[in-house]
Amino acid sequence: MITDLETKASKENYGKYLKRLTLRKLRGFTDREVTFDFPVTALVGPNGGGKTTVLGAAALAYKSVSPGRFFAKSGKYDASMQNWSIEYELIDKEHTPRLSVSRTASFKQLKWNRTALDREVLVFGVERTLPATERSKLKAAVGGSFAAAREVTLDPEVTQHAAKILAKPIEGFRQLFVDTAGKVSLFSGLTPRGDGYSEFHFGAGEASVIRIVAEVEAASPGAMILIEEIENGLHPMATQRMVEYLIGVAHRKSCQVIFTTHSNDALAPLPFKAIWAALQGNVIQGKLDVKALRTITGQIQAKLAIFVEDDFAELMVLTALRSHGGIELDEVKVHAMGGHDPAIKVNTHHNVDPTATYPSICILDGDQAERANPVNGIFTLPGSSYPEAHVLERVLDCLDEEAGRLAVALHLGLHAQERVKKVVTERALTNWDRHTIWEQIGGDLDFTSGHIVKSAFLTTWAQQFPEEVKALVAGIGDKLPLRDGNQS
Known part of the structure; x- marks a missing residue:
């Protein structure tokens, strides 16, 4: 399924699709480009790194999302918004059957100016996990006399997919519409004994999953789905199953999904090209997991960060360091980045960051010898191949x-x-x-x-082959933290 989706994206076999956006000027970003090379995209990064900025920028490509949903202006206090600008490259075969479409969104003269396109966009914000008792729109459903304006039993597709994510059966669940217009609703469920209970007694994560699945299954083919902090209220395994479900939605319905996350479990099902990290005004594509982000941002104490291409290279470097001896391994953090380009980019970003408290190096596979540059902290593993x-x-x-x-x-x-x-x-x-x-x-x-x-x-x-271990460690030189009394 993932291979099919990668091929479909590369061949641009979509009726509607956001291919790329360029943040010419937006909050902390200047001239930064994000490409959507896979129809399910994860945005990771530290708090304040810019994940939601990229998510909101994607939303502004389409008329159905108000700019104020992600970029509200508060009078004179938001003067920095002047001259914000985003550029887009999109597929919209209803508008231009054979060519990509270019569009812009900019904030000038105290208002947003957009050449946005039509597309159904679903936005699931962090407020979705608020308990039902704390949502003002549901106050009308509180009390012994409440009766729903309309009751709808959930479609079998909804119950099937929600049950897989939650790992529990939800047969007999219903959606209860509070108002006659059908804009406000809550859910009801059944206990194993058949007793009914309303969403006021659901877990926040359970209600969120059912709501997301119900709305996604009802969405038109080709819709865009935007989710903030996908792991909110979910068990780690449920988070992974939610992403797997969304990959299936992209395959079944040609939908495009973009979500923000702080969870490695959300990244596990995705290929490296589906993951973008937002870091203090920069964007980097690749499997930059949450542990690596914590190292880069100084949340983990270390004396050296080492970025490598994949999991095997990570294990090889750790084996070599452990075998060599005399190295303070607790002070070295090794991270697989999902390819040589992400490893190089993250290493470069880390070493030019004025807030970084320790250096980093990059160790590429042996077949990347031509890219080695010890001055810039880029080394290679032994051998001339993988x-x-x-x-x-x-x-x-x-x-x-x-x-x-x-x-x-x-x-x-x-x-x-x-x-x-x-x-x-x-x-x-x-x-x-x-x-x-x-x-x-x-x-x-x-x-x-x-x-x-x-x-x-x-x-x-x-x-x-201790000589290869010694050569690898010696190549890194004095960057490795040593135990007291040891020399490299």
């Missing part, structure tokens, strides 16, 4: 001598060394993608987890 391929080849070189230790590291015992040799040798011959070989080897060896296989191979590599 680190997975390099580690595999190194272990194959010493497999006859080290099969026993490798078997023990794989939690299989010394007696399994011949079997380990056979499996590793065969997989090395038949595997087409070195990124997947660890899971394949693990599957052949009694379903050992891929993480255990990676760790076992990396430990063997570090023990048998």
Whole structure:
């Protein structure tokens, strides 16, 4: 499904789609571009970093969203809004069947000026998780004499999807309309014994999920869905299931989704191109998770941050540092960024940030040797190819001598060394993608987890090729924090 959506976005196979926006001047942003290369986009960043600014900028491309929803003006106190400007590149085949459409939104002469397009846009703000008892619009539903103007049983599609997100059945739930115009509503549910209860007795997250799913399922194909802080009121697993649901919506209904989040669980189902970080006037595309953001913004105490391309590179660097010894590992934070470009960009941003309290470096895969620049803190891992391929080849070189230790590291015992040799040798011959070989080897060896296989191979590599470990650490030089009395 994700591959299909990536292809659909790259081929621009949409009737309505926001392709890119450029923040010429908007709050803390100047000349910053965000591209929407996947139809479900996550915006991450620290508080005040600009996530909601980007979300609101996307909304302003369409007439159905009032500028005041995200960018209200408070008299003379908002003079800084003058000359704010956003540029858009959009697909709107009703307007221009074959070409992209360019539009602008700007704030001049004390008002917004837009050349916005028509599109259904759903906006779910943080207020959606307010308990029903605190929502003034529902006061009319309080009291023993209340009767709904209209009652509607939730569609099976709504109950099916909401139940998957919440991990609980919601058959028999209804939407109760408070007013005859149908603009104010609440939900009612049933206990396992069949007793009814209203939204006044729902959990805030439960009501939020049902409301989002009900409105999204009722939306027209091609609609835009904007959600602030998607994890509000949700368990971490429910947050992940909500994002998985929205990916399905993008696939089924050609909808476009943009949400803000502080949760790694919300990022887990997404490809790296679907994630943008907003950082103090800058925007960076890539899988910049919340832990990495906390490191960059100084919320985690450290003496050095290291940005690498992916999870295997992260584990390889940590294995090398641990094997080398003498390094204060608690003071080093290593983060996978989902590619070489995000790793380089985040490293550059961190080192030019005047508020940063410690330096960072970037360690790329060996196939990126031409981009190494030690002066700018950019280094490479050993080898001239993917680190997975390099580690595999190194272990194959010493497999006859080290099969026993490798078997023990794989939690299989010394007696399994011949079997380990056979499996590793065969997989090395038949595997087409070195990124997947660890899971394949693990599957052949009694379903050992891929993480255990990676760790076992990396430990063997570090023990048998200490010169490569030493060269990697020596290349970083004096940037590594050392334990007292140790020298690199």
